[in-house]
Amino acid sequence: MDILGYLLNALTPFNLMLALVGVVLGTVIGALPGLSATMAVAVLVPFTFTMDPAAGLIALGAIYTGAIYGGAYAAILVNTPGTPSAIATTFDGFPMAKRGDGGLAISVATIASVAGGIVGAVALLVLAPPLARVALAFGPTEYFWLAIFGLTLIAALSVGNTVKGLIGACFGLFLSMIGVAVVGGDVRYTMDMQRFLAGIDLTSAIIGLYCVPVILDLVANADPHLKPSETGGLRFAEGFRHSLKRKFNIVRSSVIGTVIGILPGAGGSIAGLVSYSEARRSSDDPDSFGKGNPDGVIATEAANNATVGGGFIPTLVLGIPGTPPDAIILGALLVQGIKIGPTLFTTDANIVYTFIWGLLIATVLMLPVGLLIGRYAYSSITKVPKAVLVPTVALLTIIGAFAIHSNVEDAQLMVGLGILAWVLNRYGFQPSPIVLGLVLGSIAEQGFVQTYLIGNASGRLTEMFFMRPISIGIIGAALLTLLFPIWSDWKSKRRAQLAQAGVQFANAEASTIPEPKRRDVPGMIFAGLFVILGIAIYVGASALSPLGAVFPIAIAAALIAFSVLLIVMNLRRPAGGPGETLDLNGGAIRRIALGIVMLAWVLLIPEIGFLVTSLAAFLAIMIIADYDRPSPRTWAIWIGSGALICFGFWWLMANVLLLRMPAGMLF
Amino acid sequence: MKTALVTIVTGLLAATPLAAQSVEDFPSKPMTYIIPFNAGGESDVSARFQQSEWENVTGQQVVIQYQPGAGGAQAWSQLNSLPGDGYTIMGINLPHTVLQPLAGSVGYATEDLTPVHYFHYTPDAIFVRAESEFTSLDQLIEHAKENPGLVTFAGSGSNSSNNLAAIRFNEQAGVTTTYVPFSGTGPSITAVLGGSTMAGFNYATSGVSQGDAMRMLAVASEERLPAFPDVPTFKELGYDIVGGAYRGVAVPASASEELRQRISDIISEINAQPAFVEKMESAGFVLTDIGYDEMDEFVAARIEDYTAGAKALGIIQ
Numbered sequence: 001m002d003i004l005g006y007l008l009n010a011l012t013p014f015n016l017m018l019a020l021v022g023v024v025l026g027t028v029i030g031a032l033p034g035l036s037a038t039m040a041v042a043v044l045v046p047f048t049f050t051m052d053p054a055a056g057l058i059a060l061g062a063i064y065t066g067a068i069y070g071g072a073y074a075a076i077l078v079n080t081p082g083t084p085s086a087i088a089t090t091f092d093g094f095p096m097a098k099r100g101d102g103g104l105a106i107s108v109a110t111i112a113s114v115a116g117g118i119v120g121a122v123a124l125l126v127l128a129p130p131l132a133r134v135a136l137a138f139g140p141t142e143y144f145w146l147a148i149f150g151l152t153l154i155a156a157l158s159v160g161n162t163v164k165g166l167i168g169a170c171f172g173l174f175l176s177m178i179g180v181a182v183v184g185g186d187v188r189y190t191m192d193m194q195r196f197l198a199g200i201d202l203t204s205a206i207i208g209l210y211c212v213p214v215i216l217d218l219v220a221n222a223d224p225h226l227k228p229s230e231t232g233g234l235r236f237a238e239g240f241r242h243s244l245k246r247k248f249n250i251v252r253s254s255v256i257g258t259v260i261g262i263l264p265g266a267g268g269s270i271a272g273l274v275s276y277s278e279a280r281r282s283s284d285d286p287d288s289f290g291k292g293n294p295d296g297v298i299a300t301e302a303a304n305n306a307t308v309g310g311g312f313i314p315t316l317v318l319g320i321p322g323t324p325p326d327a328i329i330l331g332a333l334l335v336q337g338i339k340i341g342p343t344l345f346t347t348d349a350n351i352v353y354t355f356i357w358g359l360l361i362a363t364v365l366m367l368p369v370g371l372l373i374g375r376y377a378y379s380s381i382t383k384v385p386k387a388v389l390v391p392t393v394a395l396l397t398i399i400g401a402f403a404i405h406s407n408v409e410d411a412q413l414m415v416g417l418g419i420l421a422w423v424l425n426r427y428g429f430q431p432s433p434i435v436l437g438l439v440l441g442s443i444a445e446q447g448f449v450q451t452y453l454i455g456n457a458s459g460r461l462t463e464m465f466f467m468r469p470i471s472i473g474i475i476g477a478a479l480l481t482l483l484f485p486i487w488s489d490w491k492s493k494r495r496a497q498l499a500q501a502g503v504q505f506a507n508a509e510a511s512t513i514p515e516p517k518r519r520d521v522p523g524m525i526f527a528g529l530f531v532i533l534g535i536a537i538y539v540g541a542s543a544l545s546p547l548g549a550v551f552p553i554a555i556a557a558a559l560i561a562f563s564v565l566l567i568v569m570n571l572r573r574p575a576g577g578p579g580e581t582l583d584l585n586g587g588a589i590r591r592i593a594l595g596i597v598m599l600a601w602v603l604l605i606p607e608i609g610f611l612v613t614s615l616a617a618f619l620a621i622m623i624i625a626d627y628d629r630p631s632p633r634t635w636a637i638w639i640g641s642g643a644l645i646c647f648g649f650w651w652l653m654a655n656v657l658l659l660r661m662p663a664g665m666l667f
Numbered sequence: 668m669k670t671a672l673v674t675i676v677t678g679l680l681a682a683t684p685l686a687a688q689s690v691e692d693f694p695s696k697p698m699t700y701i702i703p704f705n706a707g708g709e710s711d712v713s714a715r716f717q718q719s720e721w722e723n724v725t726g727q728q729v730v731i732q733y734q735p736g737a738g739g740a741q742a743w744s745q746l747n748s749l750p751g752d753g754y755t756i757m758g759i760n761l762p763h764t765v766l767q768p769l770a771g772s773v774g775y776a777t778e779d780l781t782p783v784h785y786f787h788y789t790p791d792a793i794f795v796r797a798e799s800e801f802t803s804l805d806q807l808i809e810h811a812k813e814n815p816g817l818v819t820f821a822g823s824g825s826n827s828s829n830n831l832a833a834i835r836f837n838e839q840a841g842v843t844t845t846y847v848p849f850s851g852t853g854p855s856i857t858a859v860l861g862g863s864t865m866a867g868f869n870y871a872t873s874g875v876s877q878g879d880a881m882r883m884l885a886v887a888s889e890e891r892l893p894a895f896p897d898v899p900t901f902k903e904l905g906y907d908i909v910g911g912a913y914r915g916v917a918v919p920a921s922a923s924e925e926l927r928q929r930i931s932d933i934i935s936e937i938n939a940q941p942a943f944v945e946k947m948e949s950a951g952f953v954l955t956d957i958g959y960d961e962m963d964e965f966v967a968a969r970i971e972d973y974t975a976g977a978k979a980l981g982i983i984q
Contacts, residue, residue, distance in 0.1 A: 038706070043730070045731075046718060046728065046731075049718075049719050135857060136860050136862075138857075139858065139861055139862075139863035140858070140863055179736075180771075182825070182848060182849075183825060183848045185738075185824070185825030185826040185848075186771070187773065192772060194744055197740055197773060198736025199737070264853055264854060265850070318860065318877070324705055324706055326707070328711075330706075330707050335715045335946075340876055341877065341880075343878065405734055405736070406732075442850075446850060450849070450863075453847045454847060457817055457819050458819075658699065663750075
């Protein structure tokens with residue numbers, strides 16, 4: 001039977017239903033930050049034991065691809081990546097939603113996700129065995145340079161504020177080192193606290209760094225969360241036309257996503273970041289990226305859904321899972337008695353090809369499913385009154401951070417990091433460089449130390465780092481990304497100069513002299529604190545094994561250097577910058593109150609119990625976020641729905657996801 | 668829809684509070700089995716094999732959850748804070764639970780943990796990829812003797828079973844090789860297959876999943892493995908290296924003696940299921956049947972062995 005023949009096997013009503021249910025379930029789970037594809041797949045695996053292997057795989061694959069897509073909703077609507085794969089979706093998705101283009105953002109995200117998913121799945125269908133070689137061609141050196149490439153995106157993300165971006169990245173890299181080191185086995189920077197042993201959890205850190213500042217700003221004024229769109233709806237036709245014009249972006253991002261998906265240990269977040277960076281570089285208008293350019297959403301979403309198909313390539317061909325959900329699916333296959341490996345595509349062709357077709361069908365089903373769920377999600381988030389929206393989002397952040405490991409400490413860390421991120425962001429240290437450092441730190445460190453060990457063993461250290469063909473390609477791309485913003489900046493200045501020279505005589509005073517930057521005192525204070533942190537990191541490294549100390553020392557040096565640079569730069573500027581006065585207006589008080597309630601919430605959960613604490617906090621945040629002063633009747637409805645939301649999520653976690661809920665005094 | 672329904676029903680059952688009950692009735696509701704690692708590793712795969720037999724043996728399902736972090740230490744340090752009603756059990760590994768507390772403060776001590784059954788181990792083994800010039804262990808050792816330090820081994824983690832075996836190999840064969848730690852079996856196998864390192868010190872199970880793409884030169888088991896009748900043991904070749912990672916099941920310290928024995932019996936019974944034995948052995952796992960009654964003796968012997976290894980690793984003086 002040829003490949004097309006297996007399509008009929010995938011088209012049975014039962015398989016179609018599994019694909020549909022899987023995509024719906026996955027999209028919803030992915031949209032809720034913290035509830036991950038891994039978790040959903042892990043819970044459902046036992047039910048596939050009794051199914052036909054291909055059917056079980058279709059269900060799991062559909063959930064997986066749906067969840068990666070669903071991550072875009074939270075990214076666009078509340079600036080929080082629903083899954084780490086959607087980190088780069090927030091860069092442009094949320095600004096779009098804020099200015100009233102949220103519907104369009106969801107439309108292009110849906111179209112790009114479906115297109116990317118199809119490219120990945122088709123690659124899996126027709127090219128899996130040869131493409132699996134890509135996974136093997138990537139050694140430690142290539143992973144190291146790939147991580148460095150990812151970090152160069154900071155230069156583009158923080159134009160005009162590069163030093164602060166670099167300091168943020170160093171801080172993120174420091175966060176990534178906390179815990180037990182893979183290479184060397186040292187216990188690093190845990191301050192002897194049990195909670196830091198496993199390191200900073202990426203998902204809860206992302207939720208804190210991106211989402212908590214958003215809700216803190218939400219309560220500060222009465223403006224609606226998102227500007228209501230003028231036309232309403234998802235503007236699908238417009239999104240489709242725009243995507244069609246950007247077909248080259250879609251194809252390039254999908255190919256990047258597929259290839260990075262093949263690399264075990266890289267994953268959707270890096271695929272999204274790399275293709276975002278490429279889309280920005282090749283755009284005619286790179287400066288509009290990060291300010292709500294739909295092309296940024298297209299690039300990320302096409303790439304991260306392409307990693308689904310790409311990730312199955314090493315999983316099925318080599319038995320090396322590309323991502324955590326792939327690993328669970330691999331386990332499910334082994335239990336079914338299916339032998340993974342190069343022969344799988346011939347001996348069990350029936351199962352494999354039926355599954356791949358099923359995955360393709362599920363990907364196509366994302367279009368109607370996504371547009372339906374998207375329309376509902378968008379309209380409800382614009383219509384829900386602030387007094388209900390803010391506590392609901394706050395509840396979701398806490399659930400998300402808690403659910404990953406059934407661990408309240410993750411939620412506490414999330415709130416703490418979130419408040420820190422809000423303060424840092426206010427003084428120009430944006431969250432994205434910190435997140436990039438955190439995501440890429442361990443990949444960079446492991447790649448670096450492994451390359452060093454291997455190169456040192458053979459006495460060819462320079463060759464190992466700089467002479468491998470794929471590495472040279474990645475280094476080239478990294479240099480381009482790093483230097484391109486500087487070059488385009490220079491070019492536009494030069495153009496402005498030329499234009500200016502032409503009109504100088506006609507209109508001398510119109511030449512705008514940019515106002516000199518004033519001394520940024522708070523920025524200097526933070527830089528001083530980062531110098532102290534850098535010294536502490538350096539001192540802490542002295543107790544580590546040589547393998548475990550290399551990276552911390554390098555990061556400490558960079559952190560100190562960039563912070564000192566920031567201080568020196570500011571000292572050379574004229575004093576008397578915009579004085580920050582601590583203005584305790586109504587907005588600030590509400591912010592502080594919300595921060596305190598959220599801190600109290602996560603600290604009291606283990607003492608009192610999840611449900612009771614959440615109900616109380618929900619009510620308190622409602623009062624903090626309310627600007628409408630509605631009638632008692634409306635209040636009753638709000639409180640009722642709040643109680644329903646709290647109870648519903650509690651029930652879902654305790655009884656469906658089977659999380660271990662903290663046993664407090666009450667419940 | 669059936670799956671969703673089953674999920675909900677199982678969930679409801681799990682939520683139903685049960686009065687105190689006799690151990691003979693145990694278990695009377697689904698159990699939770701925490702794996703302190705990410706999915707896809709040997710711990711996960713062997714637990715999934717057990718999961719597919721669990722209902723036959725106990726009449727109840729088991730739910731597998733992952734709590735990865737700090738090479739397992741994150742979960743083990745929390746084991747004793749879980750309820751001791753027997754419905755929550757946790758995977759436990761050796762040498763991890765001996766070496767980690769020796770290496771640093773990881774939030775638990777070896778004797779804090781209560782393993783009730785060690786049901787299998789995966790012997791360490793030396794692999795090279797199919798294209799490699801080495802076809803026997805002797806060739807590799809000869810090459811290592813001529814070029815000290817040049818031979819690189821990819822393995823899973825620092826202070827791990829693979830790491831111990833590589834150190835022991837250096838001692839026994841009188842060579843100097845370089846051990847390169849990776850973040851798990853998957854990445855280290857990728858390094859071997861891709862030729863990033865010359866060879867790998869991995870678990871024998873990888874030989875099954877990789878088929879002809881990798882060649883196993885020697886295995887650290889007492890006897891040759893059923894899945895690899897042609898691969899010699901280190902012992903046969905004259906090197907005293909027997910070891911690997913043992914995996915078992917632990918309970919919180921608050922679990923009663925009767926419950927500990929009962930759970931040990933359940934694991935033993937699963938170990939005797941023909942379908943389970945078939946799957947485990949053909950995947951390269953070596954079954955062991957170390958129940959609760961022999962546990963103290965077994966763990967004491969392992970501690971002695973690993974403490975010597977920890978000295979060689981430089982973890983302790």
